[in-house]
Structures are given as structure tokens and as C-alpha cells.
Amino acid sequence: MANKTFDYINEKIREGKAVVVTADEIVDLVEEKGVKQAAKEVDVVTTATFSPMCSSGAFLNFGHSEPPIRMTKIWLNDVPAYGGLAAVDTYIGATELSETKGMTYGGAHVIEDLIRGKKIKLHATSYGTDCYSKTEITTYITKEDINQAYLFNPRNAYQNYNAATNSSDCTLYTYMGTLLPNYGNITYCTSGQLSPLLNDPYFRTIGIGTRIFLAGAQGYIAWEGTQHSPNHVTIDHDKMHHYGGTLAVIGDLKKMDAQFIRAATFDRYGTTLYVGLGIPIPVLDEDMIRYLAVRDEDIYTQIVDYGLSTRSKPVLANVNYKQLRSGTVELMGKQIPTAPLTSLKKSREIALHLKDLIAKGKFLLQQPVQQLPGQREFRPLREEEVKG
């Protein structure tokens, strides 16, 4: 088969002739027809996830008041936003907590409320300058009123992540959910065989500039995500365990749909943002189909003990996502119940929605302008004694 190019596939999308399937559907299709035939027939495979992603936030520009103010300290619905940019620019981060409501409302909720078109209370103070004389402002904003509002998430779409359990005798409240004592449960967080970076493990088509579906809008991959440290190990002879790749993504908040994004509070941990993300992967050749045909049973993760409050937590077992999805996993001779944190139902909705957009010619593929790094060391923070 002659390899396909982005241009060739885009031409088919424009003509409404592209064959698009989801990363779930491709599994059966490859089983039924084989790699060769599937690579020939299918042009695009859609991947998606709807997961909590703490490293999310939005840049906003409010416009200038009369007289103008150089906002130094900024609050949106009592949630502090960053004031260290130009006069009326800010960044609101998902995990920042409300100064009046605590963990029940945070930056993530401000972002969701903005997307829903709700009025947000803006309060800002300043020391006042010759060019910006105003020292305090309290008003309301909506996404329609302000100049720019774009989501810029420094780290989304983790390629693979640990599953979590708890050996201690206390309940632990974590970003991996509530972990019951004495190995009472195991939580995991992925859309597995539907997850973007598990379907393109070597970043052949997902790179800087890739057009993506971001919470209902068309967004882009801006950079490698923070903590991007792609790596892989071999498990059980030929099974590859990939982990560590991440994406920084950007998209127009004004065009987003609250159906595909949701603020969340993890009990006694804090706030975070469930982000709906979809990435189309072009079937360039047969190798690509082999990656795309990955199944939950081929994807491994490590069960890690969160009972120890250290940076390097002990790995208790390697398991695949089919085992985790079965509802129980055997650990220490005991059947332990498992629970997901990613909404697979919403992830599937996004993959199907993106498939529909592409099939109707409403979403074109963008070839990356630069590949993501294939190797990156994941460094710890080295602490040094501070003098004086």
C-alpha cells in the first residue's frame, strides 16, 4: 500500500469521503480484516479522554477601566488569579482555591462558569502608577465582555499513569480519589485503548501544531507538556509499557462547551478540571494501524502504594487495563475492587463526536510543525541548604 499523507487525507475529508473510526472501533476492525486491509480502508482514527487534569488554566484579558488600573492582586469569584502580567492580563489556574468557599470552589469552577456564560465577580487592587491611577476595582465580567479568554493547559493527556492503592491503616484523600485503608481499593485514571498518546506512542502524528478537539472547540498542541518524559519498558516479552508523554494544549475558551469540561473537587485534596480532549490520528501506513489497534489488555500500568508519603512510592504490581476494568485485581493474595477516575463514557462520546465532525468535513487534520521530544529525563527537585 502506498503511504497516505496528511494532504491526501485532508482532501478526502473535504470531499466528505474520509473513512473515520474511533480507537475503540479500530480494534475490532483490525481483528476482522487484518492490518493491511484496515490501513487501506481507514483514513483517520479518533482518540479521546475526559479526565481530571490539574495542570489546566486560562489566560484572560479584561480590557481597561476608566481610569485604568494595573491589576496587582486579582480575584475571580474570590479565587486568586495571577497578577504578575501586563495591566489587565491574568492567568487563572484550576487548582487555586476560593478564599471564601475553600475546596468547594476553585479556579476550575471559575473556568467552567466562564464557559457557561455566567457572570464572574472581578475584584482587583493595585498600588497605582502614573500611567494606571486606579487602585481598586470590583465589577462583573462574562466571556462575551472580555477581550481574550483561552485555555492554556501546561500538562494534559498523560500518556499513562499509575494506578493507586493504600497499604496504610488510614483512609487517604488524594488526587487519585479516596483510597481506603489496608488495600481497600485501587483507582486508575485513563481512557486506555481510546487514550491519545497510547495510540501514537512514539509521537509520529501528535506534535506541536496538531489540531485537537479541546472541550468543544478546535484547539492546538502548543508544546510538550510539563513533566513530559516519554519512556517505555518491556513487560512479558513483547508487551510495551509506555508512560510519561504529556501535552501542553491551547484553545479558545469562548468557543468551548460546558458539556465537554467540568470543574471537580477531590475530597480533602482540592479542585481540578475534567478536560474533554480528542485527537484525530491519521492512518499514514500499516505501522500506524498497528499502534492504533492497541487494546486495554496490551496496555500496562503499575499499581503504586500511596500509603507511603514519599516521592518514590513502592510499585506493587504490573497490571493491564483489561484487568483493572474487570472490577477487581488480585494483590497480596486478595481480590481488591478497582474504580476508574476517567469518564470512559464521556471519552467515548468525544471520540464519536470528533469522528462525526471529521466525517462531515468540519475538522481538518494539521500536520505537526515539530515533533515532540522522544526522550526526556524526568528530574526530581534537588534541595540545597539556603544560607542567609
Place this chain on the structure above:
Amino acid sequence: MTKRIKIFLYFPPEQTEKPLIHHLIKEYDLMINILQAEVKQGKRGKLTADFEGNDEALRNALTFLEGLGIKYKIFTKSIIWHEDKCIHCGACTAVCPSRALSMNPDDWSLSFNHDKCLLCELCIPACPVNAIDKDFSQ
């Protein structure tokens, strides 16, 4: 009139060796669905169950239990799952001891089986999007 109640029983040590459920079924004609039980012979016992039966028979059964020194609490609240708010993530299933909250393995939607619910309320704070609540109005 047939009535159904969800009840929590606390047995003193001397009652842990008697076939209480047998009496409740046989003498009061109750339908009993045990949801959770922890009975330590000679020490104490705890039992959560659904009792269903004739209104009067239920009242008599409770009097019978009182006579044996068994303390009980009838649950008057219930857990409410707001499906419209739910994102079907599954975080609540991690803490549900009776699997009343579980994932449907076909479409990975959350399902809530009221009959299995022990009213422990662990799911309320565990839900990241505030889609689970309790109702005292019943």
C-alpha cells in the same frame, strides 16, 4: 398495608446466639433482605437489612426486638444521585462498600441500586462534581 423499611440493628452479647431472623420471618411473616451483617458470638452484632411486611406485623416485630434489648434505627433518609450532573467518572464506586454504585461494563455509565445502599454516605464527598446528595424528607 405492606410497608418496607431499611433498618440497622444492634445486638447485645446475649442475643448473638439466637436465631432472630428466623423468628422475624416465621412469626411476623417479614421478607428480610440482609445488606450487611457483622455478628460476633458472645460479643455483639450489627445488622443492616430491609424489612418488608404488613404494617402491623412490622410494628409487632419491632416491639419483639425491643423486648430482647435489641437497639434499632430506622433509616429515614436516602441517597440521591443527580444523574443530570453526573459525568460517570466512577470515583464514587471506589468508596461504596456494598457496590450499590457500580459501573455498567457495557457503556461505562454509573448505575445506582437503591436496594443495595447502606446509607453510609461515603459517596457524597467522594463525588468530584457534587452529583450525590442525601434526602431527609422521606
